[in-house]
Amino acid sequence: MLSQKIISPFLVLLALSFVNPVMSQDEPDAEVEVEERYSKFKEVKRKFWFNTYGNIRISKRLFWIAQTHLRFEETSTTPYVGQIAQIYNRHAIGYIYDKKTNFALGGVLRLNFNTDPDSEGPNLLPEYRIWHQYQFAMPVYSAMAYHRLRIEHRWSKSFGEEDEFIFRNRYRYMFRLKIPLNKPALQPGAFYLAPESELILQSGKQVIDSPVEDVRLNTTLGYILSPRLTVAAGFMYSFGQTLDDGSVYNQNYTFRMHVYFSPDLRKVKNKLPSIHFRD
Amino acid sequence: MEKLPSKSGSFRLPFFILKTKRFWCAWFLTLFSSLCPAQQIYEGHYEVDDFSGTATYTYTLKEGDTLKNGPFSFQHSSQENLDPIEIKGQFKNNIPVGLWEYTRGNYIPHEEKEFVDFSYVTKLDGVKESIKGNYLEGVPDSIWTIEVDSIRGSKLAANQFKSAITYKQGIPQLSFTIETAKNLLAGRLLRNGYAHDTWTLFTKDGIDELENWVFDNAVLKEVRIRINDSVNKEIAFDLEGVEDVELIDLDENYLTIMEFALQDRDTTHVFDHGLSSLLKENAAHQHQVEHTMAGLGAAVKMASMKVQVPRYDLSREEEKNLDAIAEHYQKSQSITNTVLSDTRLILKKLTDQEVALYYNAAEDIQQRYLKELGKLLRYREDKVVRYIERDVLIKGLWPSGLPPRVVVSKDTSGREIPYPIQTDLTYSSEADNLQEVEKMANFVQTVLSEIQDKLGLSPDASKSQNDFNSTEEELVTQATQLKTHIDSIATIQRDDIKKTLLALQENTDQQLQQYALTAQDSVEAKGRKARELNTCFTQKRELVDLLIQIPDQQQKLKEEYTEEVYVIFTATIMDEQVKKRIINAYKEQILPYLLKQVQEGLSCSEIQAWITTYEAVQDRLYQLRKEDTGRLERKLKREDDPREVLKLLGITQ
Numbered sequence: 056m057l058s059q060k061i062i063s064p065f066l067v068l069l070a071l072s073f074v075n076p077v078m079s080q081d082e083p084d085a086e087v088e089v090e091e092r093y094s095k096f097k098e099v100k101r102k103f104w105f106n107t108y109g110n111i112r113i114s115k116r117l118f119w120i121a122q123t124h125l126r127f128e129e130t131s132t133t134p135y136v137g138q139i140a141q142i143y144n145r146h147a148i149g150y151i152y153d154k155k156t157n158f159a160l161g162g163v164l165r166l167n168f169n170t171d172p173d174s175e176g177p178n179l180l181p182e183y184r185i186w187h188q189y190q191f192a193m194p195v196y197s198a199m200a201y202h203r204l205r206i207e208h209r210w211s212k213s214f215g216e217e218d219e220f221i222f223r224n225r226y227r228y229m230f231r232l233k234i235p236l237n238k239p240a241l242q243p244g245a246f247y248l249a250p251e252s253e254l255i256l257q258s259g260k261q262v263i264d265s266p267v268e269d270v271r272l273n274t275t276l277g278y279i280l281s282p283r284l285t286v287a288a289g290f291m292y293s294f295g296q297t298l299d300d301g302s303v304y305n306q307n308y309t310f311r312m313h314v315y316f317s318p319d320l321r322k323v324k325n326k327l328p329s330i331h332f333r334d
Numbered sequence: 335m336e337k338l339p340s341k342s343g344s345f346r347l348p349f350f351i352l353k354t355k356r357f358w359c360a361w362f363l364t365l366f367s368s369l370c371p372a373q374q375i376y377e378g379h380y381e382v383d384d385f386s387g388t389a390t391y392t393y394t395l396k397e398g399d400t401l402k403n404g405p406f407s408f409q410h411s412s413q414e415n416l417d418p419i420e421i422k423g424q425f426k427n428n429i430p431v432g433l434w435e436y437t438r439g440n441y442i443p444h445e446e447k448e449f450v451d452f453s454y455v456t457k458l459d460g461v462k463e464s465i466k467g468n469y470l471e472g473v474p475d476s477i478w479t480i481e482v483d484s485i486r487g488s489k490l491a492a493n494q495f496k497s498a499i500t501y502k503q504g505i506p507q508l509s510f511t512i513e514t515a516k517n518l519l520a521g522r523l524l525r526n527g528y529a530h531d532t533w534t535l536f537t538k539d540g541i542d543e544l545e546n547w548v549f550d551n552a553v554l555k556e557v558r559i560r561i562n563d564s565v566n567k568e569i570a571f572d573l574e575g576v577e578d579v580e581l582i583d584l585d586e587n588y589l590t591i592m593e594f595a596l597q598d599r600d601t602t603h604v605f606d607h608g609l610s611s612l613l614k615e616n617a618a619h620q621h622q623v624e625h626t627m628a629g630l631g632a633a634v635k636m637a638s639m640k641v642q643v644p645r646y647d648l649s650r651e652e653e654k655n656l657d658a659i660a661e662h663y664q665k666s667q668s669i670t671n672t673v674l675s676d677t678r679l680i681l682k683k684l685t686d687q688e689v690a691l692y693y694n695a696a697e698d699i700q701q702r703y704l705k706e707l708g709k710l711l712r713y714r715e716d717k718v719v720r721y722i723e724r725d726v727l728i729k730g731l732w733p734s735g736l737p738p739r740v741v742v743s744k745d746t747s748g749r750e751i752p753y754p755i756q757t758d759l760t761y762s763s764e765a766d767n768l769q770e771v772e773k774m775a776n777f778v779q780t781v782l783s784e785i786q787d788k789l790g791l792s793p794d795a796s797k798s799q800n801d802f803n804s805t806e807e808e809l810v811t812q813a814t815q816l817k818t819h820i821d822s823i824a825t826i827q828r829d830d831i832k833k834t835l836l837a838l839q840e841n842t843d844q845q846l847q848q849y850a851l852t853a854q855d856s857v858e859a860k861g862r863k864a865r866e867l868n869t870c871f872t873q874k875r876e877l878v879d880l881l882i883q884i885p886d887q888q889q890k891l892k893e894e895y896t897e898e899v900y901v902i903f904t905a906t907i908m909d910e911q912v913k914k915r916i917i918n919a920y921k922e923q924i925l926p927y928l929l930k931q932v933q934e935g936l937s938c939s940e941i942q943a944w945i946t947t948y949e950a951v952q953d954r955l956y957q958l959r960k961e962d963t964g965r966l967e968r969k970l971k972r973e974d975d976p977r978e979v980l981k982l983l984g985i986t987q
Contacts (some may be wrong), residue, residue, distance in 0.1 A: 108903070110902040110903060112902075118902060149902070151900075151902065154900065154905060154906075154907075155905055157902060157905075190905075192904075192905030192906075194906075199904055199905060199906060201905070233904060240906065241901075241904045241906050241908070242908050242909065243908060243909070243910070279904075279908075281910065282899040282901050282908040282909075282910045283899075283910070285903065315903050317901060317902060317903060319899075
């Protein structure tokens with residue numbers, strides 16, 4: 056029958072499309088043993104970060120972001136704070152688009168200390184970054200939720216003698232909540248709980264099979280002393296692929312302490328009205 | 335009216351006029367009006383509910399009686415009064431018909447006037463109450479609404495109370511609502527006005543059910559009260575087994591009856607708040623309309639939702655007991671009024687131990703015995719007593735038994751001492767029948783008569799104080815008013831203000847005591863001192879009024895020194911206290927220092943100066959908010975002497 060003649064080849068083609076092409080290709084090499092690969096988690100590294108965050112208001116819409124982070128890590132004898140690992144200097148100019156949205160653009164100078172006792176490399180190396188960030192806030196009942204997108208362009212160098220500066224891009228997304236515990240809102244005198252999670256992806260010539268640089272799961276307990284000053288402390292578990300081998304994962308436990316300060320450098324007469332951006 | 339001269343008159347009506355329609359119309363109208371009673375208009379002074387005003391209405395005279403017919407309006411308002419009343423409606427043969435509107439207000443004028451369109455206008459704050467609905471041949475018919483609104487700056491600020499009840503031929507029926515700013519009550523009535531089904535009190539957002547009252551054919555079966563999200567309190571009622579039941583109106587008396595019936599099962603006083611308070615307020619407004627209409631000679635019934643209650647008729651014996659209690663009570667009340675309002679005694683009790691003993695004993699009797707006896711008699715007047723079992727009634731009025739047969743007095747220094755009772759009359763504290771209450775009332779009257787005799791007062795003694803100095807009388811009245819005022823407001827104040835007020839009260843007692851001592855010296859000194867104290871008490875009253883404003887003023891000041899700050903870290907607005915050192919210096923040093931001065935006792939001459947200083951501090955603080963105060967704040971940091979702090983602020987005391 057004519058119709059059968061027309062339909063049959065299509066049915067055959069459809070059936071073939073479900074056949075695994077790899078399997079069909081593998082057919083001739085069926086006897087070759089495939090090497091089984093498993094991911095491997097390195098031993099946990101314990102760290103302690105002391106971070107200061109400054110948002111210094113310089114005009115109605117502009118603010119200067121000034122952050123200094125002191126990051127320590129364990130030695131064989133001292134957990135968490137055995138040695139200094141990095142000193143971070145992050146600066147930027149931020150722009151308040153409206154009460155719930157702000158953007159920032161700036162640079163980072165990071166000082167990396169050589170923490171490997173067996174390394175022959177230099178003791179200290181700088182790392183440079185350009186970064187820009189887009190933050191969106193939204194109220195959820197009495198709490199606040201934040202979405203933060205941060206993109207970093209990064210020039211870094213490892214401590215090997217022959218290592219050169221390499222360029223990578225980082226793409227970071229963080230979701231964070233700040234939940235007031237003892238007050239109806241985030242206000243002076245409020246303790247708040249801030250669970251957060253961040254995914255850091257990377258790209259670059261040297262990034263071959265390790266795009267997931269870091270996944271950070273962190274919870275912080277904070278206290279708002281005044282609108283100008285907040286302190287917080289928390290614990291973070293993080294893991295991510297090593298650059299050299301995507302199947303090998305770093306793991307870290309990090310105690311973090313934060314001080315948030317936000318002075319206002321504007322003259323009194325320029326402060327008012329300070330809150331109506333786009334109402 | 336055109337007059338038609340008779341045939342014998344000086345001129346005749348032309349014949350062709352008889353043929354015109356106009357002539358016959360005029361003729362019929364003349365005939366009709368001469369047969370009907372004449373309608374007359376009244377416009378002038380009129381009194382309603384003890385308020386005088388002006389009324390306009392039309393009326394007819396029929397057999398010597400005035401029958402209101404047609405529109406009626408009454409107004410009680412003038413430039414001076416701030417409680418205007420307006421009533422508008424219609425009568426037909428003295429029976430209210432059609433739409434009626436009752437509006438009342440109670441306002442306080444602003445202190446400052448505003449200049450508007452070339453005239454000075456005083457704005458008002460207060461409450462406006464308006465009730466409206468239709469009457470059909472003297473009974474409410476249609477939807478009747480009651481609204482109470484708060485007025486701020488002469489504008490409608492918020493609705494405080496609103497009820498809407500449908501009447502048909504005088505009987506409330508269908509579903510009704512009563513709402514306040516926070517809650518909403520929805521209930522249902524049968525065609526005969528019986529309370530029926532579940533009545534629910536919601537929060538205003540309609541989410542939470544706070545109370546449910548379940549009625550079945552006018553019988554309240556169950557009350558469910560929400561304690562919290564997961565706990566409800568359920569109270570069941572039962573009329574089964576009760577021999578006599580009666581239908582009564584659902585008003586405050588019904589709620590009193592239910593409260594008594596419930597008291598030994600539940601201590602939360604279900605019928606004192608919540609859904610009850612809405613029903614009570616509604617009934618109070620309805621009674622007001624009934625009262626007003628009775629005053630206009632047209633009795634109406636508004637509060638007529640029906641509920642069923644058990645009835646326990648009073649026996650002849652019990653009626654007799656109540657009659658006797660009423661008689662003892664009236665006599666006792668008359669004696670205590672005479673004693674406690676006698677200004678001579680008020681002064682004398684401060685220095686004379688004997689007078690103190692009798693006077694303070696009378697005061698104790700009034701507090702411990704007469705108050706509750708008065709309540710019992712009011713319940714009788716309201717016809718509530720017959721619906722409450724007598725033992726339950728007595729237990730409700732005196733939960734821990736009748737007051738013991740002891741009278742506590744005080745000496746001149748305010749120390750408690752027992753009053754030596756002379757009469758042998760006794761009663762049992764544990765009894766729960768009216769017979770014992772009567773015995774107690776008799777005992778009370780006898781003790782009061784003893785006191786009256788000892789004080790040498792005749793029943794109308796207060797009227798025969800011819801030699802009594804009017805300045806002195808005014809002085810005692812002023813002091814009593816001041817002390818009562820402080821008593822009524824002190825308890826709700828925060829601690830530092832309360833302490834200051836009570837110190838002022840004590841100081842007033844001391845001043846009166848000193849005066850009573852001076853009064854024994856010479857008439858001249860007495861008169862001078864009385865005048866001084868008069869002025870002093872006036873200033874003290876001013877000081878008391880100022881003191882109770884301090885927390886509010888402090889709050890306003892705090893708000894003045896508060897700024898809203900946008901915090902980028904949280905993307906929220908937070909309040910920030912600015913110039914903290916100034917506001918703290920006021921809170922922690924100046925204000926306690928100033929209050930301490932009052933607590934330690936200001937002399938009469940110092941009161942005005944104190945008020946001036948306090949006001950100067952307030953003004954200065956408002957000024958400083960706008961000034962550059964960096965230097966001052968640094969100096970304040972080092973200063974902890976309040977006098978120096980005042981100097982730094984530029985205030986001299």
